[in-house]
Amino acid sequence: MESPGELVEDANSSVHDTDRLHVPRIFIVAGPAATGKSTVAKGIAATYGLPMVEGDDLHSKENIEKMSQGQPLTDEDRWGWLQEISSASLAAASPPTSPPEELGSAHPHPPGCITTCSALKKSYRDLLRDQLSVPGLAVLRFVFLTASEEVLLQRIEERENHYMKKNMVHSQIVTAEVPRTTDDGNDEDTGDEREVEPDCRVIWTDEVAPEEVVEKGIEVVKQMMLIDGSQGSESGAANDIDEGEAEGPEEELEEPEGELEESEGAAEVVEVELEA
Ligand SMILES: Nc1ncnc2c1ncn2[C@@H]1O[C@H](COP(=O)(O)OP(=O)(O)OP(=O)(O)O)[C@@H](O)[C@H]1O
Numbered sequence: 001m002e003s004p005g006e007l008v009e010d011a012n013s014s015v016h017d018t019d020r021l022h023v024p025r026i027f028i029v030a031g032p033a034a035t036g037k038s039t040v041a042k043g044i045a046a047t048y049g050l051p052m053v054e055g056d057d058l059h060s061k062e063n064i065e066k067m068s069q070g071q072p073l074t075d076e077d078r079w080g081w082l083q084e085i086s087s088a089s090l091a092a093a094s095p096p097t098s099p100p101e102e103l104g105s106a107h108p109h110p111p112g113c114i115t116t117c118s119a120l121k122k123s124y125r126d127l128l129r130d131q132l133s134v135p136g137l138a139v140l141r142f143v144f145l146t147a148s149e150e151v152l153l154q155r156i157e158e159r160e161n162h163y164m165k166k167n168m169v170h171s172q173i174v175t176a177e178v179p180r181t182t183d184d185g186n187d188e189d190t191g192d193e194r195e196v197e198p199d200c201r202v203i204w205t206d207e208v209a210p211e212e213v214v215e216k217g218i219e220v221v222k223q224m225m226l227i228d229g230s231q232g233s234e235s236g237a238a239n240d241i242d243e244g245e246a247e248g249p250e251e252e253l254e255e256p257e258g259e260l261e262e263s264e265g266a267a268e269v270v271e272v273e274l275e276a
């Protein structure tokens with residue numbers, strides 16, 4: 001599969017500049033159960049006036065049944081669900097082709113959406129990229145939330161009326177492939193040879209209050225919009241994202257102790273315009 005970076009050439013050759021600026025932005029808030037996806041996605045969606053797609057609502061009856069009985073989903077169980085998430089995100093994010101007459105030529109909302117989906121493995125994110133990171137169709141970005149097993153167990157214990165119980169937490173943690181977000185050049189030292197996923201940002205949530213994680217999510221999305229906006233208008237490379245450009249003054253999202261790569265940088269520009 002092409003990486004987002006490799007799509008640049010196609011984007012330059014096949015999409016007219018003006019069209020590119022109106023390409024919907026789809027942000028997927030990902031991570032294991034109870035990392036705070038719904039909480040964070042709601043905050044981001046409200047801040048930017050974007051519709052939200054709740055991935056949990058798109059599971060089949062069979063998947064819900066399985067998870068309720070404490071059985072982790074398999075890849076096979078997840079493929080169809082990921083397809084549903086792609087379709088629902090595209091439908092939510094795309095401006096209507098003919099806006100209602102009373103709105104004149106204005107769209108009811110800027111094109112884009114905030115979707116929650118665990119997207120635990122890289123192969124799942126790749127499927128979503130195949131469907132949604134397509135020049136002229138959409139720009140896709142991931143905000144991946146993570147937390148320790150201990151903290152997730154505690155959150156799930158305190159939560160009521162949810163099919164996902166404590167006995168599912170371990171499998172969520174074991175299955176999760178936290179995206180490697182930057183190439184720090186330390187592969188030899190760390191032994192981390194996984195492919196970098198430049199369209200992802202990771203937020204560690206242990207001992208961080210929900211409101212603070214929401215703020216971080218809003219900031220991360222702003223950074224990604226600004227990068228996409230400037231590339232969209234200058235080079236037209238709406239599907240490319242250069243990690244370096246995400247770095248700014250060192251205010252920052254704290255880094256977890258250990259090896260997780262963290263999203264960083266505060267954008268210098270405060271104005272946020274989805275359509276660049
Ligand atoms: N940063 C946080 N600190 C403490 N509790 C949190 C935090 N974020 C979310 N929670 C709480 O944890 C629970 C799970 O949050 P939320 O539903 O947002 O997570 P989720 O990832 O969408 O879960 P799921 O995928 O299982 O539906 C909720 O009770 C929520 O209030």
Ligand SMILES: O=C(O)[C@H](O)[C@@H](O)[C@H](O)[C@H](O)CO
Pocket residue numbers: 031032033034055056073078118119120164172
């Ligand atoms: O991929 C998965 O195993 C599932 O999607 C779960 O992560 C749940 O949908 C969700 O997070 C609800 O707790």
